[in-house]
Amino acid sequence: MNFPKTTTNFTDYSETNADDEALYIQAAKRIISLQIKVGVNIPTDGEVRRENYIHYHCRHLDGFDFQQLEHRVL
Numbered sequence: 001m002n003f004p005k006t007t008t009n010f011t012d013y014s015e016t017n018a019d020d021e022a023l024y025i026q027a028a029k030r031i032i033s034l035q036i037k038v039g040v041n042i043p044t045d046g047e048v049r050r051e052n053y054i055h056y057h058c059r060h061l062d063g064f065d066f067q068q069l070e071h072r073v074l
Helices: 004-011 018-037
Strands: none
Touching: none
C-alpha cells in the first residue's frame, strides 16, 4: 500500500545526495547478488530507485494527487 510519506521519501531522493545514492547502490548489489545465488539467469536491480512502476508516469498527468492517497480494491 502507498502512503504520502512513502511517495515523499522517493520524490525527495537525490542522486547528488551521497547517503541516498549509497543506499540504492547497496540495495541493488544485495538484490542482484541474491538473484545470482539462487540461479536467476538475467538478474536485475528490480528498479529499487523507483517508488512504483506506474507512479513516475502518473506524476506527469493531471488528476493524480499523491498527497491524499487512499487504498482501493477494484
